[in-house]
Ligand SMILES: Nc1ncnc2c1ncn2[C@@H]1O[C@H](COP(=O)(O)OP(=O)(O)OP(=O)(O)O)[C@@H](O)[C@H]1O
């Protein structure tokens with residue numbers, strides 16, 4: 487890979503400790519409103535970044551910086567030489583760092599010295615400045631918008647960090663290293679990579695000319711311990727009642743569609759729903775990049791494959807779905823429907839593979855239906871719209887819609903039953919709907935998911951399968967009274 491290496495100038499580094507040392511926040515220098523500092527030296531940027539650090543951290547950062555400089559000046563372009571054996575390089579870096587630390591006059595505990603050594607090694611050998619962000623379990627997502635702008639998501643909030651790359655060449659080098667780990671290659675002629683790292687994290691990288699002002703790198707970290715229903719209830723994403731309803735739907739083999747905007751938690755909810763599938767059923771999951779983490783033992787995971795650089799070898803979700811139907815599945819889970827596979831999915835749901843689950847990108851339950859209709863047409867058959875709608879209405883039972891509220895929280899805002907056709911339209915009925923006006927819940931979160939009072943038809947089918955739901959789940963609740971004594975009923979509105 488070509489780089490703009492300049493001896494003595496570039497030192498692969500991050501300014502400050504980013505995510506692990508301090509909570510990245512509005513004071514960060516590389517935030518969206520920060521002036522571009524590309525014409526400043528690394529040390530200038532370091533000084534800025536360290537302005538608010540505590541004195542001890544500042545001292546250790548100084549030590550780190552000196553060790554770093556020594557490694558870079560002694561090894562220099564060796565880092566970019568792909569022929570050098572990585573183990574040998576690691577050993578050489580470790581020796582130089584040790585020598586640099588021994589030459590330090592700064593008193594340090596053994597633990598501090600080890601931390602400094604680790605961070606220098608990470609910077610020069612691992613994934614550079616973002617290595618530490620990758621190890622920080624409180625961070626769920628890392629977004630790199632160029633060498634100077636690195637954002638993270640922590641606790642549902644997107645925050646700028648102080649982490650920076652030396653320059654664009656350094657960023658490209660790290661991106662190249664990340665995608666090379668999964669046997670992929672990225673450059674101007676093949677400028678897009680979407681892949682999964684060995685630890686399960688999902689990586690997307692996109693280069694100019696497709697990415698104006700890029701390269702951009704987005705990493706959705708693998709949740710070592712995926713969220714459970716209790717976690718989602720704890721976050722306020724859904725209520726225990728809705729959790730029970732969804733569990734009954736999955737166990738009773740209802741066909742479920744999870745819908746929502748980008749990053750609203752669709753895959754996470756799909757994973758939770760999948761966990762309700764009884765362990766004696768054969769489950770086949772089909773995804774672009776494997777994200778689902780099922781606990782059941784009888785699971786077959788299939789992953790699609792993009793075309794190679796010659797445009798050959800593509801295996802689409804649709805191909806995998808057709809293959810899956812020949813694998814005697816009890817349940818089929820498609821990570822996300824994006825195209826013509828929607829038609830095959832509906833047909834499978836209508837022909838005995840009920841209890842299937844999938845997600846779709848949409849802004850409301852009604853929008854989810856029209857997305858499914860559009861995708862069905864993408865299968866390339868000239869189907870009349872009425873026929874498509876009939877397929878949709880007889881295949882799907884429930885849409886669970888997720889939204890991200892302004893406070894960053896992810897909430898189920900609708901649980902909607904897909905009914906029969908009425909005229910040209912598919913009937914949709916909300917069983918639960920989010921009431922933005924209702925006051926804070928026990929945990930101080932505004933708005934609540936409330937029963938609308940409508941009892942869905944599919945409960946009868948669930949009852950046929952031996953799954954009985956407490957009718958109280960569907961009863962409209964009256965919210966807690968406000969200061970003025972009024973409370974909200976999900977059917978009658980504001981009550982005196
Ligand atoms: N209910 C939730 N509460 C808090 N965080 C959540 C919740 N659900 C998901 N997350 C976090 O939000 C991020 C996005 O989640 P997820 O991948 O499930 O979203 P998605 O809607 O499938 O995104 P995409 O549109 O990219 O497919 C992840 O980091 C995940 O850990």
Ligand SMILES: [Mg+2]
Pocket residue numbers: 752753754822
């Ligand atoms: Mg997803």
